[in-house]
Structures are given as C-alpha cells and as structure tokens.
Amino acid sequence: MKNKLLVVGTMAYDAIETPFDKVDKILGGCATYIALAASQLDVEVSVISIIGDDFEEAHLEMLRKRNIDLSGVETIAGGKTFFWSGRYHNDLNTRTTLQTDLNVLMQFDPKVPTAWTKSEIVLLGNLNPLNQAAVLDQMTSRPKLVIMDTMNYWMDSFRSELDAVIPRVDVLCINDEEARQLTAQNSLVKAAKMIQQMGPKYVIIKKGEHGALLFHKEEVFCAPALPLEEIFDPTGAGDSFVGGFAAYLAQTGTISFEAMKSAIVYASAMASFTVEKFGPQNLETLTEEKIQQRLRAFDQLTKFEIDLA
Amino acid sequence: MKNKLLVVGTMAYDAIETPFDKVDKILGGCATYIALAASQLDVEVSVISIIGDDFEEAHLEMLRKRNIDLSGVETIAGGKTFFWSGRYHNDLNTRTTLQTDLNVLMQFDPKVPTAWTKSEIVLLGNLNPLNQAAVLDQMTSRPKLVIMDTMNYWMDSFRSELDAVIPRVDVLCINDEEARQLTAQNSLVKAAKMIQQMGPKYVIIKKGEHGALLFHKEEVFCAPALPLEEIFDPTGAGDSFVGGFAAYLAQTGTISFEAMKSAIVYASAMASFTVEKFGPQNLETLTEEKIQQRLRAFDQLTKFEIDLA
Secondary structure (H helix, E strand, O other): OOOEEEEEOOOEEEEEEOOOOEEEEEEEOHHHHHHHHHOOOOOEEEEEEEEEOOOOHHHHHHHHHOOEEEEEEEEEOOOOOEEEEEEEOOOOOOEEEEEEEOHHHHHOOOOOOHHHOOOOEEEEOOOOHHHHHHHHHHOOOOOOEEEEEOOHHHHHHOHHHHHHHHHHOOEEEEEHHHHHHHHOOOOHHHHHHHHHHHOOOEEEEEOHHHOEEEEEOOEEEEEOOOOOOOOOOOOOHHHHHHHHHHHHHHHHOOOOHHHHHHHHHHHHHHHHHHOOOOOOHHHHOOOHHHHHHHHHHHHHHHOOOOOOO | OOOEEEEEOOOEEEEEEOOOOEEEEEEEOHHHHHHHHHOOOOOEEEEEEEEEOOOOHHHHHHHHHOOEEEEEEEEEOOOOOEEEEEEEOOOOOOEEEEEEEOHHHHHOOOOOOHHHOOOOEEEEOOOOHHHHHHHHHOOOOOOOEEEEEOOHHHHHHOHHHHHHHHHHOOEEEEEHHHHHHHHOOOOHHHHHHHHHHHOOOEEEEEOHHHOEEEEEOOEEEEEOOOOOOOOOOOOOHHHHHHHHHHHHHHHHOOOOHHHHHHHHHHHHHHHHHHOOOOOOHHHHOOOHHHHHHHHHHHHHHHOOOOOOO
16 A cells, blocks of 8 residues: 655746746646655655636646645635746846735635545645644644745744744755754754754755755765756755655655655755756656666765775 | 875965954965875875975974975075965855965975976965966876866966966866856856866866865766864865865875765865864874764765665
C-alpha cells in the first residue's frame, strides 16, 4: 500500500516577467508545484485548496491524470482563482510582486477529506498559518511527520498565528533570509538552533543557487544546488523542493536524518527542473529517466574521496 | 622525496577590525597564510616575497620552524613591510579597506632561488600580475601545475597585465564576484566556461560561506563550506584555501579532477580554521588530529545515499 501525503496550499494563476520572457497567465500556486513534484514518486497525494470556477478543467484534468487526489479542492461558483504577478530582476535572485489578488483565497476554510485524516505525512505549503493550523486540527491521528513551508509575509503580518503553528511542526523549511528574520540571528547555524528550540526537530534552510542545509540536533547536512547555465523562471522552485522532499520520505516510509539527506537531494533535483521552464511546465513532462540522470548529476557533483585516519 | 611547492605572494602586517574585536598589528600577507596552510602537509614549501627590516624575527622563526623555506624572501634594509588595514561589516561578508601602505612591495622584483626553478607546483598568490609573470619566467622547466589567485583590484587597474598571465596558468582560483567581473557573465557556469577559454583548464570559484565550485571541461564539483556558528575574522581565508589546495596536490603528486576534488575539501578545511581566530593564529597551532576531525566533519556534511538506477 502506498503511503499518503496530504498537502495544503494555494492553486493559482500567475503572471510572470523574467529578463528573458513573460507570461500573462500560467498555472501556479504552491500546492500545484508541490503536488506535481510529489507525483513523480510512488505515493498517494491529496491536495486541499480552493479555486474559482475560472480554473480551467484542462488543468484539473492534468493533475488528476498524475493521480493527484483533488477531493479536497473546493470550487467557489462565481469565484475567481487566486492570482499573483511578479517581475524577476536581472540576477533572478530578487523579485518584485506586482499584483496579488487573493480572490477565493479570502474565504479559504480547508477541509480534510475523511479518507485523509490519518495521513502519515502532512505538508503545510506556504499559506496563512491559520489555514495550516486548521488542517492539523482535523487530523484524527498525529501524522508521522508534519512539514511546513512559510515566507516573510507571514512573519511580518501573522507572527503570532505563525508562532502558534511552528511548535506543531516536525520539519520547518524556509529560505536563508526568512530564517534570519524569524530568529533575528545572522548566523544560519544559530538560526537553525533557535528554530529547533521553537519545536521543529528538523530545520531546512534553502539558499537558492547555493543549495540547502538540513539541521537536526548537532548534525548538519549540506546539499548543493545544481550549477545551471541559465535559470529561466525561479517561480515554484521552493515549492517543488519541499514537495519532492515530502514525497521522497513518504515513498521510503522512513523518518530519519539519513533519509532526509537523500530526500533533500531529490528535492534539489525537482527544484532544478522547475527553474528551467516557465511555471510548472517542466514538472508536467518529467520522465523517470530524466530524474535518474539528474540524481546522478547531483551524485557526481558532490562525491569525493579523502584519506581519513 | 617530497614534492616542491613554490609560492609567491605578500608577507605583511595587518590591522583588522571585526564586529567582535580589533588588532592593530598582526602577521598577514597572502604568502604567509598560503605557506602556513601548506605546511600542514608533507611537502617542501618555499616562499618568494619581500619584507622590511621591521619584520619581526620571531615571525620568521615561526615560519622556519614549520619547515617553510624563506631563501626567496628579500629583506630591504631600512624598508617597511607591506601594511594593510580593513574593517569588516556586520555580516562579515563585506569589508572596507582603511589603509594600504605598499612600502617595500613597490620595489618587489621576485627572484626564484636556483634550487626552486624546477618546482613541480607553483602557486601565484594574489599579487601584481607582473610579479606573478616574473616568477613563471624564471622557471627552467614547465611546472606540472601553475595555480593562480587574484582579486578585483588587479582586474580594475592591471587588466592587460592580468590577461597576459592567465593563459600561462592551469588553475585559476577566484571568488564569485571576481569571476563575474572578469568575464562580464552573471552565471557562474558561463563565467567558468569563459575562463577556461582564456587558458586555465581548471577554474575554482570560491563562494565564501557557500563553499566552492571546481570546473573542468563539462565536469563540476561542489564543495560546501563548513557551517560555522561564528566567523571571527575572514582575513586570509581565501589564501589558506588555495594554500591547502596546492599543497594537497603536491603531497599526492597526482594532477586530476578527482584529486582536485579532495584537494578542495582539504582547502575548505584550512579556510574554516583560519576564520575562527584573528589572522593566521589558528594555522600556527593546528594538529593532525584537529585536521582529521574537520575532514571527517566535511565528509559527514556532504555524504548521502540515493537509489540510482
């Protein structure tokens, strides 16, 4: 029997400008990227989200064809799907949000389908912490692992709500600047320690093109990002990362620091695919062969031998 | 018989301010850091440099005791040793140069001692490219490997001289911003390709706390930096890195991409020791046990298992 991965997050349409190109309307939202990355693995994935009736049937169909369970996706008749637009600057490391239309997201009240209330792994995508908490409240047994992503916006404007969810989480996955903001520590090592004191036993700090760090007690693991000649569109890289991470752990069924090391490498591979094309396009057409090839590239990239006494 | 590593670079006194502490006068200079890092290994190291007669005998004695050959160090009677002072900002990633007194460095005309004109490995420390070229000119046989470090200052003010040395080099070792400046490429992958077209078959791009990348043809290796809770003083980290790198290759006697991977990990260990104390103090008191312990930490930090088909 496959292990279950329950995901809560946004489904959206995005308009994106990069130094290379632009799109007016492309499938987006953290739950979309997470589910597409997770669907590369042998797990059962269910998404809890909310959309308007403008959400295209073809997009729902594409997700269903990848065996993503959408029974927890609520459609609001007459409602408009969450819309985000942003512009990436020349270095692609920074972006400006041009427009955020919450639309149906304003009335989001996540409901966990009965079949999913005992899921082994729950992934709280980057979302209002009240929505994240609501999903945990509905679980009828404590999941083996709760993974959470968040961002600076929730730290700025929903700090107390965020602080209430963090202790309920096993793995917090955020980027370097967010880790510094959350803890007021400049050193990432200190930031990770402080986050562990808040509750999460595992802390993942994403550093974009510089890879990711995994902290657990006194242990650290460092995964590189694949050095890419061109980054086409960074949108969704972090979501694909955490989706691949969660699904890898769900597939293996083992929760340990060692398993998480492998999961982070898989996660990095997913992120590296996402940034190569606009939106989640690359994730929709991945093959097992391409994934294996990329995992081998990560293996090559980091393996070394040194004489140890 | 031990392999020979010939080093050219500055010997200096530094005044350093960090957010934590300050020193008015501490041993410095790229050749000092390089030689101290290299002296941890089983190689013969010789330094070509220039000092004033204010250079303390105790410092020369300390270097000699570590079996560093100083026959190529010229002392100028009545001259003053090169002096640099700088202040590190709060994040320790950026610094302001407060004062640079070239002093005896203005009359530096490197002379390679006869016993060293056939050295297998030559390391051109960060220095005026004319001085770097002068050392290569005096080699009576082509070294197995020429390694070069440089910095933005030489790109700004001595570009044509720099461009004349780069094609004579096998390994160019620079930091990320310098690689971007040298090639006018934002992507480090593209920058490394362009540098290879200039001549060096191997390119090392140092990324400070984010580790280092090694490029050779289509191959890439990524070494992390050790995540440290506190960085006390970054001065000399890059010099210790390249010194450890060169000496590791000299000790093993093998020049290959695989050997360079190990050398970069050793190099990163040396840099991680240097930043823990002011100046080169930590390098002066290293033990084999401490080095082995740190190499094991690097091994732990990066090793992972993932199922590859």
